[in-house]
Amino acid sequence: MVRIKDVAREAGVAPSTVSLVMNKKGYVSEETRRKVEAAMKKLHYVPSGVARSLSLNRTNTIGVIMPSAAHPFFGELIGELETALYNAGYKMVLCCTHAKDNAEPHFVEMLKRRNMDGIIMGAHSLDEGLYDNLERPVVAFDRYLNDCIPIVHCDHCQGGKLAAETFLRHSCRHVVEIVGSSIMKTPADDYHRVAAEILTSQGVKVDRIERPWNEPSYASFMQIARQLFADYPDADGILGADLSVSACLYVAQERGLRVPEDVKLLAYDGTLITQMGTQPLTAIRQPIKELAELTVCKLLAMIKGEQDSQPWMIAPTFQPGATC
Amino acid sequence: MVRIKDVAREAGVAPSTVSLVMNKKGYVSEETRRKVEAAMKKLHYVPSGVARSLSLNRTNTIGVIMPSAAHPFFGELIGELETALYNAGYKMVLCCTHAKDNAEPHFVEMLKRRNMDGIIMGAHSLDEGLYDNLERPVVAFDRYLNDCIPIVHCDHCQGGKLAAETFLRHSCRHVVEIVGSSIMKTPADDYHRVAAEILTSQGVKVDRIERPWNEPSYASFMQIARQLFADYPDADGILGADLSVSACLYVAQERGLRVPEDVKLLAYDGTLITQMGTQPLTAIRQPIKELAELTVCKLLAMIKGEQDSQPWMIAPTFQPGATC
DNA sequence: CTGAAAGCGCTAACAG
DNA sequence: CTGTTAGCGCTTTCAG
Numbered sequence: 001m002v003r004i005k006d007v008a009r010e011a012g013v014a015p016s017t018v019s020l021v022m023n024k025k026g027y028v029s030e031e032t033r034r035k036v037e038a039a040m041k042k043l044h045y046v047p048s049g050v051a052r053s054l055s056l057n058r059t060n061t062i063g064v065i066m067p068s069a070a071h072p073f074f075g076e077l078i079g080e081l082e083t084a085l086y087n088a089g090y091k092m093v094l095c096c097t098h099a100k101d102n103a104e105p106h107f108v109e110m111l112k113r114r115n116m117d118g119i120i121m122g123a124h125s126l127d128e129g130l131y132d133n134l135e136r137p138v139v140a141f142d143r144y145l146n147d148c149i150p151i152v153h154c155d156h157c158q159g160g161k162l163a164a165e166t167f168l169r170h171s172c173r174h175v176v177e178i179v180g181s182s183i184m185k186t187p188a189d190d191y192h193r194v195a196a197e198i199l200t201s202q203g204v205k206v207d208r209i210e211r212p213w214n215e216p217s218y219a220s221f222m223q224i225a226r227q228l229f230a231d232y233p234d235a236d237g238i239l240g241a242d243l244s245v246s247a248c249l250y251v252a253q254e255r256g257l258r259v260p261e262d263v264k265l266l267a268y269d270g271t272l273i274t275q276m277g278t279q280p281l282t283a284i285r286q287p288i289k290e291l292a293e294l295t296v297c298k299l300l301a302m303i304k305g306e307q308d309s310q311p312w313m314i315a316p317t318f319q320p321g322a323t324c
Numbered sequence: 325m326v327r328i329k330d331v332a333r334e335a336g337v338a339p340s341t342v343s344l345v346m347n348k349k350g351y352v353s354e355e356t357r358r359k360v361e362a363a364m365k366k367l368h369y370v371p372s373g374v375a376r377s378l379s380l381n382r383t384n385t386i387g388v389i390m391p392s393a394a395h396p397f398f399g400e401l402i403g404e405l406e407t408a409l410y411n412a413g414y415k416m417v418l419c420c421t422h423a424k425d426n427a428e429p430h431f432v433e434m435l436k437r438r439n440m441d442g443i444i445m446g447a448h449s450l451d452e453g454l455y456d457n458l459e460r461p462v463v464a465f466d467r468y469l470n471d472c473i474p475i476v477h478c479d480h481c482q483g484g485k486l487a488a489e490t491f492l493r494h495s496c497r498h499v500v501e502i503v504g505s506s507i508m509k510t511p512a513d514d515y516h517r518v519a520a521e522i523l524t525s526q527g528v529k530v531d532r533i534e535r536p537w538n539e540p541s542y543a544s545f546m547q548i549a550r551q552l553f554a555d556y557p558d559a560d561g562i563l564g565a566d567l568s569v570s571a572c573l574y575v576a577q578e579r580g581l582r583v584p585e586d587v588k589l590l591a592y593d594g595t596l597i598t599q600m601g602t603q604p605l606t607a608i609r610q611p612i613k614e615l616a617e618l619t620v621c622k623l624l625a626m627i628k629g630e631q632d633s634q635p636w637m638i639a640p641t642f643q644p645g646a647t648c
Numbered sequence: 649c650t651g652a653a654a655g656c657g658c659t660a661a662c663a664g
Numbered sequence: 665c666t667g668t669t670a671g672c673g674c675t676t677t678c679a680g
Contacts, residue, residue, distance in 0.1 A: 003673055014651040019675060027649055049437035050383060051673035053374045054656050061417070068403055070596065075399030079392055082420050086427065091434065093385065093417045096406050103410060110415065113373035218599050246600050253602045272394065275542050276570050277601030278577045327657055338667040343659060351665055375657035378672050652679085663668080 002043045011039035022047060061091045062299065063116040065107055067123045068098040071216060072242065072271040073288070074122070077141070080292030081120060088300055090117075097123040098216060104130065111136055118299050121145060124184050124214070137302035141295055142187050152295040152312050153187040154286040159316040160194025162284050163266055166324055167199060167237045170264050174205040176232050178224060178240030178248075181213035191268060191284070195239060207232055211244065221247035229255055235263060242269045245281055249323065265323035274321060282321030290314050326367045335363035346371060385415045386623065387440040389431055391447045392422040395540060396566065396595040397612070398446070401465070404616030405444060412624055414441075421447040422540060428454065435460055442623045445469060448508050448538070461626035465619055466511050476619040476636050477511040478610040483640040484518025486608050487590055490648055491523060491561045494588050498529040500556050502548060502564030502572075505537035515592060515608070519563060531556055535568065545571035553579055559587060566593045569605055573647065589647035598645060606645030614638050 008015040013032060020026045021036040028036075039045070053059045062085055066074045082092045093116060095107040104123065108130055111119050122141035125131070131138055131145045138145070142153040167175050177192050196206045209228050212220060225247035228238070238248050245267040252259050259265055259279065267274050270285025291314055301308035332339040337356060344350045345360040352360075363369070377383045386409055390398045406416045417440060419431040428447065432454055435443050446465035449455070455462055455469045462469070466477040491499050501516050520530045533552050536544060549571035552562070562572050569591040576583050583589055583603065591598050594609025615638055625632035 001673095004675095005673080008651095015674080016652080016676075017650060020650090023675085025675095029649060032650080046433075046436045046438075048378075048673050049434065049439035050374060050377045051656090052675080054372075054378050054658090055673080055675045057656070059374060069393060069406065070396075070400040070403040072394075072396070072399070072596075075396070075402075076394040078399075078402075078418070079394040079420050082393065082418055083424065086419070086424060091417050091419075091439075093415050094402070094406055095410070095415075096403050099407065100410060109370075110373065112370045115373035115415075218596060243600075250600075250602050272396075272542060273597065273600060276567075276574075276597060278574050278603065279601075325657095328659095329657080332667095339657090340659075340668080341666055344666090347659085349660095353665060356666080372657050375672090376659080378657080378674090379659045381672070650680085652677105654677090655675085656673105659670105659672085661668105661670090664666085 002045050004045075004047065007036065007039045007043055007045045010043055011035045057114065059115060059117055060089060061093055061116045062296075063093050063095065063107060063111055063119040065095045065097060065104065065119065065121045065123045067214075068096050068216060069094070072273050073269050073286075076271055076288050077122065077292055080289045081296060084293045084296035088296060090296075090300075098214065102127075108134070111138075118303050120295055120299060121149075124186075126183075137299060139295055139299040139302070141291070144185055144187070150298065150312060151187060152291060152298055154291060155313045155315045156188050156190035157194045159268065159284045159286075160191035160196075161198060162316065162318050163191060163195040163239050163268065164198035164202075166266055166282070166284075166318070167195075167204065167239070167264060168202055170237070170260070170324055172199075172204060172237035172264055174207070174232065174235050175199055175237035175239060176228055176235045177206065177208040178228065178238065178244040179208050179210055180241075181211060183213050192239070204237075207235070218243065218247070222251065225251040229257075237264045237266070239266050240268060242267045242271050242273050242281065242283065245323075246273055246277070249277075249279060249281065259323050267321075267323075270316075270319045274319065279323060280321040282324035283319040284316050285319040286316050287314050326369050328369075328371065331360065331363045331367055331369045334367055335359045381438065383439060383441055384413060385417055385440045386620075387417050387419065387431060387435055387443040389419045389421060389428065389443065389445045389447045391538075392420050392540060393418070396597050397593050397610075400595055400612050401446065401616055404613045405620060408617045408620035412620060414620075414624075422538065426451075432458070435462075442627050444619055444623060445473075448510075450507070461623060463619055463623040463626070465615070468509055468511070474622065474636060475511060476615060476622055478615060479637045479639045480512050480514035481518045483592065483608045483610075484515035484520075485522060486640065486642050487515060487519040487563050487592065488522035488526075490590055490606070490608075490642070491519075491528065491563070491588060492526055494561070494584070494648055496523075496528060496561035496588055498531070498556065498559050499523055499561035499563060500552055500559045501530065501532040502552065502562065502568040503532050503534055504565075505535060507537050516563070528561075531559070540567075542567070542571070546575065549575040553581075561588045561590070563590050564592060566591045566595050566597050566605065566607065569647075570597055570601070573601075573603060573605065583647050591645075591647075594641075594643045598643065603647060604645040606648035607643040608640050609643040610640050611638055 118137040140151040267281040267283040270283035274281035442461040591605040591607040594607035598605035
């Protein structure tokens with residue numbers, strides 16, 4: 001392996017000069033630069049990223065913790081985060097917590113070991129205190145971690161409002177919400193709360209049915225959908241995450257219900273799957289790309305010790321479809 | 325920041341002894357061990373991963389290059405790779421090449437900089453020679469890179485056979501294959517080739533229609549599907565990747581065709597999306613989890629300089645559905 | 649503008 | 665069983 005020292009010797013200069021050339025720092029005469037560059041090329045020199053990180057106390061790497069990469073929402077989010085980080089010169093190391101025993105503390109440990117310059121946390125955390133006293137910055141994505149960790153999220157109150165308005169516009173009288181496990185409090189709870197408040201105030205009956213904790217299999221979505229139609233056969237509006245609502249579409253058809261004539265389905269998230277299949281889902285879309293960019297922007301600002309004046313929240317949009 | 329030296333001083337021992345304790349190496353007396361552990365705890369010592377990597381010339385990090393994380397197949401694959409790597413004590417740094425200018429060379433550069441111990445490459449590469457003369461191991465996932473880089477992939481010949489048998493079983497007379505861009509030669513081409521050979525030999529007419537290069541938007545899938553039905557109105561069997569076939573299901577319905585009565589649809593891959601919607605897609609499923617585990621196993625064996633006697637290929641399975 | 653030298657924090661021989 | 669010492673490869677003052 002060829003080191004900076006070898007390049008220096010070959011070029012007849014000191015290692016520090018080679019460093020200056022590599023990093024385009026300071027003043028180096030044109031001639032010296034050329035000599036150094038020639039030496040680097042001749043020796044096929046490739047600098048060590050690790051040594052550099054040790055010296056700089058910075059790895060240009062961000063840890064991203066998400067429940068799963070296979071889930072359409074998180075898959076899309078991970079992709080956008082990676083792109084935003086890449087554009088800022090950072091690498092992304094990914095940790096998926098679902099189906100792992102206790103990956104999360106293990107991963108946070110890596111942050112402490114200074115393997116990463118910061119963390120974006122988008123998984124559920126049941127581990128109180130895990131994020132206290134960290135020396136390096138953490139930004140939460142749509143999650144409450146502790147009082148000190150800032151959160152980037154979609155304006156779910158606005159989302160709830162859009163949802164309620166949609167059901168009201170179609171004169172629904174009985175809306176059922178499929179909500180996540182109540183073990184977990186998240187900013188996304190707001191859309192269910194706000195939608196229910198508005199609908200109730202307009203005399204619409206609202207029920208909710210809860211999904212099991214940490215169970216992302218499609219079969220479980222189907223099961224909830226079946227239970228929903230069994231428990232609330234007169235429901236004429238359903239609100240839930242994309243996958244939940246997608247399952248409802250299937251079960252509605254199974255039961256001979258017409259969508260949207262008999263029952264309106266409104267998906268929350270608006271990922272790719274809402275566009276697929278024979279009947280695209282009407283949805284409230286979270287602007288995933290913008291959320292990812294904002295998250296990265298906020299985290300990098302924290303790393304640089306800067307202030308960033310953008311708000312921490314982005315509004316969702318209404319995405320037309322064939323189910324409302 | 326507290327360093328190993330500080331712990332050593334606190335415990336009244338040498339840094340090397342602290343290192344031995346941390347890594348559970350060599351022989352350390354019970355008493356010394358306790359003193360060291362107490363000192364570590366007292367000082368809230370967290371070792372530096374970067375310094376360790378520099379010393380060991382090993383980062384316990386693997387680079388994974390994929391086209392996209394938002395695509396159902398790659399999302400699932402990425403998740404399984406991450407889990408397999410995690411279980412082996414490795415972190416995954418992810419690079420998605422789609423929609424980035426030339427991320428791939430940039431990423432390979434990181435491998436050269438020894439930021440990673442190896443690479444799993446699952447993206448298309450048009451960059452000839454990029455993978456030559458690498459000092460650290462690379463395993464390709466379902467891609468041809470160069471003559472030296474081994475490939476883990478699904479047994480696509482078997483997949484093609486399964487597909488052909490399915491169409492024959494349903495007495496199809498005219499099958500259309502939706503194939504990827506011919507710019508790219510991949511192991512997956514085999515299933516189209518083999519299916520076509522078998523079908524043709526049985527007197528079935530086979531046509532193919534090509535998807536544009538590197539264009540993963542759902543709209544483009546819809547466009548191809550429309551073109552397919554326009555060009556081959558008498559097709560009674562369609563074979564293609566999940567998303568392609570999903571789009572065909574939509575368009576078939578749009579044109580008033582009954583599935584599977586008028587036309588059989590067979591999806592290749594069998595990701596989550598085949599299970600969704602009102603009509604689950606019949607599919608040839610690639611065993612993504614097993615493929616991911618095999619890929620990781622092979623790469624880690626290369627890193628350790630070991631031999632691994634497992635074959636580099638895994639057979640696909642038939643997944644029943646409602647479209648054949 | 650360039651070079652010498654002192655780190656960055658950990659590991660691994662090798663003595664003792 | 666433990667301490668000394670010499671790296672790992674790069675960056676960064678600080679003289680000159």
